[in-house]
Amino acid sequence: MSTDQTTSMRRKPRLGAVLWLAFLIFAFAFPYLVDRPKFWIPNIGIKSIWLGVVAMSLVFLNRYVGLLSLAQMTIAGISAYGAGFVIVKMDGPIMMAIPIGLLVGTLAGFLIALVAVRTKAIYFLMITLAIGQVVYSFASQSIEVTNARRGLAPIKREDVGFMHFTELHIFYYVALIVAIGCYVLCRYIAATSFGLALQGIKDSPERMSALGYNVNRYRIAAMTFSSFIASVGGIIMVFDRAQVDPDVVALPATLDILIVAVVGGIGSLSGVFFGALVLTLLDNFSQNLTERYMTLTGLVFIAVLLFAPAGLAGIGKQLSALFARLKGPTIQDAAEADPPQTSPAATAEDAQETQDELSKGSQR
Amino acid sequence: MKLNKGKNRIAALAMGFSLALVATGCAPAGSGEAAPGSSSAGAASSDTIKIGVLSTSEGNLAFGMDEAKAAIGVAMEARGGTVEGGTIAGKKVELIYEGTDGTSASAQTKAKKLVENEGVDIVFGPASGDEGETVVQYALTEPDVTFVNGAASPVGMTLQNAENFFRFMGDSAMWMGGLGDHAFKEKGYKKVYSIAEDYSFPYDNAGGFFSEFCAAGGEVTGNSWVPVGTTDYATIISKIPADTDAVYVGLGGADAASFLSQAVTAGVEKPLIGGSITVDTTALSGDANISDAAVGTITGGPVPGADYDNPVWKTFSEAYAKQPKAFPSPSIFGILYYNAFESLLLGIEETKGELGEKHADLRASLSNLKWDTPTGPISMDKNRQAIVDNFLIEVVDDSSGELTQKNLSKSSNVTQGTTVYDRFDGCPN
Numbered sequence: 001m002s003t004d005q006t007t008s009m010r011r012k013p014r015l016g017a018v019l020w021l022a023f024l025i026f027a028f029a030f031p032y033l034v035d036r037p038k039f040w041i042p043n044i045g046i047k048s049i050w051l052g053v054v055a056m057s058l059v060f061l062n063r064y065v066g067l068l069s070l071a072q073m074t075i076a077g078i079s080a081y082g083a084g085f086v087i088v089k090m091d092g093p094i095m096m097a098i099p100i101g102l103l104v105g106t107l108a109g110f111l112i113a114l115v116a117v118r119t120k121a122i123y124f125l126m127i128t129l130a131i132g133q134v135v136y137s138f139a140s141q142s143i144e145v146t147n148a149r150r151g152l153a154p155i156k157r158e159d160v161g162f163m164h165f166t167e168l169h170i171f172y173y174v175a176l177i178v179a180i181g182c183y184v185l186c187r188y189i190a191a192t193s194f195g196l197a198l199q200g201i202k203d204s205p206e207r208m209s210a211l212g213y214n215v216n217r218y219r220i221a222a223m224t225f226s227s228f229i230a231s232v233g234g235i236i237m238v239f240d241r242a243q244v245d246p247d248v249v250a251l252p253a254t255l256d257i258l259i260v261a262v263v264g265g266i267g268s269l270s271g272v273f274f275g276a277l278v279l280t281l282l283d284n285f286s287q288n289l290t291e292r293y294m295t296l297t298g299l300v301f302i303a304v305l306l307f308a309p310a311g312l313a314g315i316g317k318q319l320s321a322l323f324a325r326l327k328g329p330t331i332q333d334a335a336e337a338d339p340p341q342t343s344p345a346a347t348a349e350d351a352q353e354t355q356d357e358l359s360k361g362s363q364r
Numbered sequence: 365m366k367l368n369k370g371k372n373r374i375a376a377l378a379m380g381f382s383l384a385l386v387a388t389g390c391a392p393a394g395s396g397e398a399a400p401g402s403s404s405a406g407a408a409s410s411d412t413i414k415i416g417v418l419s420t421s422e423g424n425l426a427f428g429m430d431e432a433k434a435a436i437g438v439a440m441e442a443r444g445g446t447v448e449g450g451t452i453a454g455k456k457v458e459l460i461y462e463g464t465d466g467t468s469a470s471a472q473t474k475a476k477k478l479v480e481n482e483g484v485d486i487v488f489g490p491a492s493g494d495e496g497e498t499v500v501q502y503a504l505t506e507p508d509v510t511f512v513n514g515a516a517s518p519v520g521m522t523l524q525n526a527e528n529f530f531r532f533m534g535d536s537a538m539w540m541g542g543l544g545d546h547a548f549k550e551k552g553y554k555k556v557y558s559i560a561e562d563y564s565f566p567y568d569n570a571g572g573f574f575s576e577f578c579a580a581g582g583e584v585t586g587n588s589w590v591p592v593g594t595t596d597y598a599t600i601i602s603k604i605p606a607d608t609d610a611v612y613v614g615l616g617g618a619d620a621a622s623f624l625s626q627a628v629t630a631g632v633e634k635p636l637i638g639g640s641i642t643v644d645t646t647a648l649s650g651d652a653n654i655s656d657a658a659v660g661t662i663t664g665g666p667v668p669g670a671d672y673d674n675p676v677w678k679t680f681s682e683a684y685a686k687q688p689k690a691f692p693s694p695s696i697f698g699i700l701y702y703n704a705f706e707s708l709l710l711g712i713e714e715t716k717g718e719l720g721e722k723h724a725d726l727r728a729s730l731s732n733l734k735w736d737t738p739t740g741p742i743s744m745d746k747n748r749q750a751i752v753d754n755f756l757i758e759v760v761d762d763s764s765g766e767l768t769q770k771n772l773s774k775s776s777n778v779t780q781g782t783t784v785y786d787r788f789d790g791c792p793n
Contacts, residue, residue, distance in 0.1 A: 043473055098445030137591065141562050143786055149494060149563040150520075151468070153501055245494065284477055287463060291429070294422050294465065324513060360769040 079105025109227020151245025265311025418489025421463025544576025560614025571785025
């Protein structure tokens with residue numbers, strides 16, 4: 001029996017890796033699979049990438065630090081404004097705009113963290129939302145910096161050296177590779193001793209504090225890192241949209257990120273891209289089904305919350321659990337019927353961690 | 365074990381990452397564009413003309429799509445067609461609708477979808493100002509597609525040199541055309557205080573009024589720019605100087621309703637001058653007791669008052685009333701969408717359905733178009749911006765005690781200025 005268990009543990013990660021690889025191959029082949037690339041690459045492909053990257057920064061904070069921040073889109077917007085300001089107001093080159101945008105976004109995230117990390121749970125959520133609204137009001141009214149409602153335009157892509165950013169597919173591939181880089185960076189940071197300390201803080205801040213860790217400083221550092229990731233998303237967005245206006249930091253944009261994260265799976269760093277894909281497809285095609293396309297998006301969101309609380313990334317796990325239950329009780333299932341943390345699959349799949357986090361989040 | 369697995373994954377990903385980078389570098393330039401994109405250029409000689417319609421179907425302007433369909437219904441039914449399409453000048457016309465939520469991001473996504481995925485020849489819309497500015501930027505990148513504005517009114521839209529963009533309506537500064545002179549000369553207001561919302565539409569709208577008012581010799585005693593959504597106007601009302609003759613109110617929707625009811629309770633004795641959306645029919649039909657403040661308010665805009673008498677208008681409003689989901693009288697969106705869509709159809713009829721190489725024939729006919737719209741004659745200037753008539757209106761109490769709009773006069777041949785207004789203090793520059 002123990003041999004069977006070991007085999008199943010070995011098989012599962014492999015299956016996950018195969019699916020992962022298939023998605024990656026699909027992402028790379030995407031521009032050549034679609035019939036109208038000038039529509040599909042920007043409206044579905046690149047938009048899914050930047051939505052996913054910004055949502056990934058939210059998931060990183062939630063999964064490893066236990067903080068649910070509603071300021072991630074605001075930070076992405078600030079980095080987009082930073083880059084837009086350099087290009088439109090200062091007439092600067094794209095290679096200066098990108099690092100300045102990233103710096104401004106990350107710095108803004110650091111400043112927001114200084115204020116926000118002193119609060120917990122619902123108060124943290126509220127303060128990040130409030131800061132987002134302050135930034136929105138500023139962006140809507142400051143003619144000198146953000147050009148108020150009109151926003152900053154046009155922010156065109158330029159060719160840089162051998163990188164032909166003006167070519168849509170080159171821009172897509174660069175965005176895709178940058179997104180994969182962000183994912184790897186998040187996983188790497190989580191695996192360092194810093195990341196482990198963060199997870200310790202998430203599980204028991206009091207205990208970590210007693211061990212001598214400065215909990216707030218760790219949280220500030222984590223938020224600053226996630227702000228950098230969000231800023232990367234903001235930079236991809238600004239060159240995708242060719243303009244930046246207050247709508248990018250408005251409440252609906254913030255909620256889009258939350259929807260992407262929840263639909264993809266709020267505990268899964270890669271699942272956000274599934275969530276982003278679902279949102280962009282709904283955004284573009286739901287009107288073929290109904291005039292009230294926002295209502296449809298809302299219904300999909302509710303359906304995911306009800307039937308797949310771990311998001312799309314957790315559906316595979318849910319299905320295999322369902323099949324196992326249909327097959328009839330086995331010793332392995334009996335073990336799964338115990339507290340879920342003891343299930344062998346729980347150590348193998350990210351999705352199960354999501355379930356735990358969701359339940360912890362609701363306890364908090 | 366978990367950490368090791370993580371490291372392996374990272375190593376694998378890093379390898380994939382480097383491979384991908386190499387693959388990207390090797391990809392042939394331009395190959396992504398090789399597949400068929402927009403069919404618009406080729407459609408010039410086809411038998412079907414595809415028109416993509418953009419209007420608002422979500423958000424606080426959600427009625428925009430119903431009004432757009434009512435307007436298109438009137439124009440198409442007069443030619444034996446329907447809102448879905450018909451035959452114009454021997455060509456099959458197909459209409460494809462895309463609803464937005466009134467934000468620029470939504471307009472950008474939907475316009476791109478219409479052009480690139482649906483392959484439309486003409487984009488007709490959008491409804492709101494923020495969307496309009498975005499669609500013009502997009503029009504600049506799609507020279508083979510013709511864009512006809514729906515109801516978006518920012519001044520700058522037709523000053524961007526987009527040769528494929530046409531606007532058959534006045535901009536929001538032109539909507540105030542004639543009102544500044546009227547306030548100064550007829551009403552005798554010499555000093556005016558300004559309260560307006562702090563975004564682009566009121567900048568242009570107030571800019572249009574004050575540039576004319578100041579040129580006539582008027583003075584501005586102060587400007588208050590308030591955020592959209594302001595509900596408490598007590599402090600602003602108390603700031604109005606005593607020697608002010610009238611107050612300009614550039615507020616819309618719920619903000620206008622709040623201001624008018626507070627003006628009644630605070631006892632504002634000064635007469636009011638309204639922005640184009642301050643005292644429209646929706647604001648006047650509310651329950652609040654605003655008549656003391658609202659009666660006597662003068663305003664300007666593209667929508668005529670209730671007593672407007674014109675045969676073309678009569679025909680239009682009767683046909684409009686038969687449309688599904690029509691309001692009791694056409695809204696600003698209904699009127700502007702109708703004028704623009706009828707202009708487009710007249711343009712297509714003029715060229716006998718041939719759009720020409722890169723739409724040259726259609727664009728020439730649209731540029732030279734002259735016709736009598738329900739709201740007066742229309743012609744085009746060199747920026748493909750309409751020269752229009754504008755209505756000056758006063759709010760009156762009708763015999764039954766209801767508030768309604770009465771026509772004061774009509775300014776003819778209002779042309780566009782070249783100033784895009786920003787927030788200003790005193791008179792606009």
